[in-house]
Amino acid sequence: MKYLILSGGSWEDYEYKRLLELLPNREGVCFAGRMTSEQQTNNQIRAVAAADIYSLNMKQYTILVSSPYWLTEVLSLQAAYVVALLERCPEEEKKWLWDKYSGLLGAKADLVATRSERIYLEQSLRREGVLYLGGDQQESYGATFQGDRLYFLTDYEVLWRKAIVNLWQDSTISPANWVTIQLELRADYYISMCAKLPSQPVVHYLAASYLYLLGDPVANRYLTQSFELMVLYEYLDCLHSHFRFFSAIEGKTGDLETAVQQYTITAFTAEEKRDAERLRGWLHSGQYELVRAELFRLNEDEAAAVRILSSLTTSEAKLLLIQNYIRTFQWEKALELQQDLEGSVDGVIEGTIHLLHGRRHEAIRSFLNAAGQDNQAWPLLSEMADLEEAVKRLKRRVEG
Amino acid sequence: MSSHRWPLRKTAGNRLTAMMQVRNEAGRYLEQVLEELSEFVDDIVVVDDGSTDHTAQLCRSFAKVTKLVTLETSLFNREWELRQILWDLAVSTNPDWLLSVDADEFYEETAKREMRRLIDQDVYDWVSFRLFDFWGGTTHYREDEHWNIHTKHTRTLVRYLPNFHYFFPKMDHHVPRLPLSYSVLPGFLAELRVKHYGWAVPPEELRLKYSRYMELDPEGRWGSLEQYQSILDAQPHLIEWKE
Numbered sequence: 001m002k003y004l005i006l007s008g009g010s011w012e013d014y015e016y017k018r019l020l021e022l023l024p025n026r027e028g029v030c031f032a033g034r035m036t037s038e039q040q041t042n043n044q045i046r047a048v049a050a051a052d053i054y055s056l057n058m059k060q061y062t063i064l065v066s067s068p069y070w071l072t073e074v075l076s077l078q079a080a081y082v083v084a085l086l087e088r089c090p091e092e093e094k095k096w097l098w099d100k101y102s103g104l105l106g107a108k109a110d111l112v113a114t115r116s117e118r119i120y121l122e123q124s125l126r127r128e129g130v131l132y133l134g135g136d137q138q139e140s141y142g143a144t145f146q147g148d149r150l151y152f153l154t155d156y157e158v159l160w161r162k163a164i165v166n167l168w169q170d171s172t173i174s175p176a177n178w179v180t181i182q183l184e185l186r187a188d189y190y191i192s193m194c195a196k197l198p199s200q201p202v203v204h205y206l207a208a209s210y211l212y213l214l215g216d217p218v219a220n221r222y223l224t225q226s227f228e229l230m231v232l233y234e235y236l237d238c239l240h241s242h243f244r245f246f247s248a249i250e251g252k253t254g255d256l257e258t259a260v261q262q263y264t265i266t267a268f269t270a271e272e273k274r275d276a277e278r279l280r281g282w283l284h285s286g287q288y289e290l291v292r293a294e295l296f297r298l299n300e301d302e303a304a305a306v307r308i309l310s311s312l313t314t315s316e317a318k319l320l321l322i323q324n325y326i327r328t329f330q331w332e333k334a335l336e337l338q339q340d341l342e343g344s345v346d347g348v349i350e351g352t353i354h355l356l357h358g359r360r361h362e363a364i365r366s367f368l369n370a371a372g373q374d375n376q377a378w379p380l381l382s383e384m385a386d387l388e389e390a391v392k393r394l395k396r397r398v399e400g
Numbered sequence: 401m402s403s404h405r406w407p408l409r410k411t412a413g414n415r416l417t418a419m420m421q422v423r424n425e426a427g428r429y430l431e432q433v434l435e436e437l438s439e440f441v442d443d444i445v446v447v448d449d450g451s452t453d454h455t456a457q458l459c460r461s462f463a464k465v466t467k468l469v470t471l472e473t474s475l476f477n478r479e480w481e482l483r484q485i486l487w488d489l490a491v492s493t494n495p496d497w498l499l500s501v502d503a504d505e506f507y508e509e510t511a512k513r514e515m516r517r518l519i520d521q522d523v524y525d526w527v528s529f530r531l532f533d534f535w536g537g538t539t540h541y542r543e544d545e546h547w548n549i550h551t552k553h554t555r556t557l558v559r560y561l562p563n564f565h566y567f568f569p570k571m572d573h574h575v576p577r578l579p580l581s582y583s584v585l586p587g588f589l590a591e592l593r594v595k596h597y598g599w600a601v602p603p604e605e606l607r608l609k610y611s612r613y614m615e616l617d618p619e620g621r622w623g624s625l626e627q628y629q630s631i632l633d634a635q636p637h638l639i640e641w642k643e
Binding site: 231268 | 404405406408523561562563564565567569580581583584585586
């Protein structure tokens with residue numbers, strides 16, 4: 001496999017050099033940007049100018065992209081696979097713009113990997129196939145020769161190689177069990193930390209989070225402990241964070257009626273009360289899959305909601321699926337479903353997609369249509385300008 | 401008992417259960433408290449913490465006392481267990497709201513009148529009141545550096561929400577009367593008053609109470625030694641109660 005690296009800056013600043021060395025079946029690696037010939041030789045990487053990446057035969061390439069502002073290129077290159085290396089927003093970038101386009105990039109990628117545990121957990125609640133590029137295991141988990149050099153691998157480096165290989169394999173034959181392996185490692189780590197730090201509510205919450213992602217009902221016990229510690233230490237703003245989580249755990253592994261009631265405990269606004277009423281209605285009419293999917297969405301686990309809703313055919317399920325697609329930045333799927341179901345689409349989403357595909361005029365038209373008559377277009381056009389500026393800054397950094 | 405109910409927060413027809421833990425209260429204020437509670441609650445649930453007088457018999461004489469558990473041995477030194485037993489007994493009546501009352505506490509008339517309005521709503525899940533420590537009799541309450549509980553609110557009325565997680569801190573003394581978990585739920589601080597007659601006793605009984613506190617907690621681990629000492633103040637600052 002050949003790899004194309006789309007980084008957030010220069011080769012000197014590139015922070016995934018070791019992961020590049022460990023890439024499986026490394027037939028060739030191109031770095032979009034400037035490198036000295038010595039750097040190219042030492043790292044066995046070929047530098048290509050950003051403008052020349054279109055000359056590569058992308059059907060043979062996997063893209064490793066670590067800035068969301070490459071998204072337009074990523075979409076138009078149509079590489080064999082895309083791996084998004086998601087990062088926290090750098091200080092010099094606008095956070096809302098970075099987070100939005102990171103979300104869109106993550107949704108388009110075949111694999112998401114990140115060194116931020118927070119992003120790892122967020123992405124794990126949004127989609128399948130997320131890898132944490134970090135860990136707390138001290139021992140080596142294996143070794144590999146790359147050329148004549150021997151590498152001892154950490155847990156996540158082993159999983160990195162498995163995850164990349166897994167991209168090329170038929171997923172129906174080779175289930176992505178590396179995801180489960182990593183979740184189990186993280187759960188074991190936090191369970192051991194709970195024993196060492198028995199009065200830390202956050203550690204218990206994280207243990208519960210990983211157990212929940214594994215579908216283990218023991219998550220309930222750790223979340224209960226976390227809740228009690230939060231209350232004892234007077235961190236009282238935890239009703240939503242803990243009780244929506246309780247309801248999702250119950251929805252996944254226990255009794256649906258209890259789960260709905262746990263959600264209802266947190267429902268105070270008119271919208272929340274409507275959600276609770278709707279859940280109750282579905283429960284009584286036996287639409288358990290809708291109940292489950294909605295409880296997951298309300299606990300921000302859209303990945304679990306999408307898994308359920310994708311297989312349902314009712315228009316109610318499809319409407320919920322659209323919401324989940326929108327929240328997880330799977331906007332093309334959302335538009336397609338909206339068009340089928342409602343005969344019209346959300347102009348802001350449509351405009352953003354036009355923009356990302358380089359269709360600037362169509363984007364402006366969609367934004368203007370979406371904005372209506374009351375000058376609501378300005379923020380959308382302003383976002384366009386911000387994005388274009390961010391892309392220009394990226395290209396300047398890359399080209400040095 | 402169903403653990404599922406709908407709506408979870410009712411705006412009408414709420415059932416109110418009073419819950420009390422008592423010990424050797426016959427001949428004091430218990431009878432009067434039960435009489436008054438019988439006027440405005442639907443059920444009364446009592447745990448008798450090993451009384452040696454006829455407290456249990458007195459409780460049973462009230463029709464609204466629907467559950468009474470008598471402990472053979474007092475749990476006075478394991479207070480959180482006592483609180484838990486009372487809580488479990490109270491929720492076994494499947495209440496909508498619970499009112500935690502001591503055997504020497506009286507809700508003022510306005511509070512009793514407002515009680516249904518306080519619970520028939522879906523906005524908040526607990527109500528706190530201002531408790532006043534009456535001193536030496538039932539006409540004046542005490543107010544000074546050590547006796548000012550009425551300047552804060554005390555949570556005594558709570559909505560029972562099935563499937564919420566309730567817990568008490570596992571302490572031997574000074575355990576809050578209701579589960580700590582209520583503090584994450586929205587509440588209402590009512591400007592309604594509760595008369596506490598625990599100190600509305602003659603001077604010789606105050607001295608006995610002082611001796612008992614000093615015997616139980618000579619180093620002031622559970623409370624303030626200065627406050628214990630202030631029980632013996634010859635001329636405490638008293639304010640006349642006005643209805």
